């Protein structure tokens with residue numbers, strides 16, 4: 477018998493998503509929370525149905541219950557599920573006040589001192605945690621390279637991490653639709669981005685100098701991710717909003733453990749440090765630096 481094409485097979489499958497029972501929804505809530513620290517509130521039920529249905533169709537129209545079992549048993553499928561559930565919206569130079577702080581205060585100070593204060597001279601380490609399609613780490617790369625020139629011996633390393641493997645693959649390509657160029661200040665655009673021609677018409681790519689500064693790795697912020705060393709700047713913006721209070725507190729503790737004593741932690745505008753704020757000093761709203769550890773003697777008074 478002649479094998480039917482994928483489109484023909486798809487057309488026989490129901491277009492309506494299969495039903496999702498309360499018990500199954502609870503199963504998804506627990507799985508996603510356990511794996512990623514993301515809490516799917518009941519308001520997210522429609523989002524789950526919408527985003528997972530496509531995968532159910534790809535698998536021949538299986539039910540939510542069957543897919544849950546499959547995701548529980550198979551790590552690769554769990555990664556796909558988390559990929560589908562996460563929100564990846566991002567922009568270049570999102571929350572511009574963060575970049576202004578770097579441009580006006582932090583980087584000129586480092587440059588004047590000839591180092592970041594980490595004891596590593598002109599080596600700068602930055603972590604973009606939850607980097608999505610790369611706009612955040614590449615915005616950082618432009619600002620840092622511009623203000624800390626290679627000719628003066630500044631060595632910049634940007635680690636860009638995300639939970640989602642498919643998103644990281646896109647970020648690694650450093651290729652975006654050309655209309656994203658509007659988000660980038662003109663002097664950076666001209667200095668660091670390339671306009672696509674031929675098959676890349678309508679696209680924009682980060683130039684080789686920028687690409688050499690950014691390294692990618694899958695890191696789940698919800699587990700003990702074993703990253704090495706400390707960073708001068710940690711950006712973790714618009715990620716913690718999806719976490720509940722407990723996983724947010726655990727994650728912030730881990731982020732702080734990867735920050736140099738003089739380093740800065742940047743969170744998104746809707747993310748507060750309620751309950752864990754005692755560990756940090758606020759530099760400006762949503763930007764924090766670790767408080768020096770209080771010695772045991774001082775604590776006892």
Ligand SMILES: C[S@@+](CC[C@H](N)C(=O)[O-])C[C@H]1O[C@@H](n2cnc3c(N)ncnc32)[C@H](O)[C@@H]1O
Nearest residue numbers: 512562565566606608639640696697698713714
């Ligand atoms: C809304 S995007 C934010 C992108 C960028 N930081 C920004 O502010 O524009 C959130 C990103 O966090 C990632 N994410 C969600 N949960 C995560 C986890 N447990 N570990 C690592 N990344 C996670 C998602 O995959 C997504 O790409």
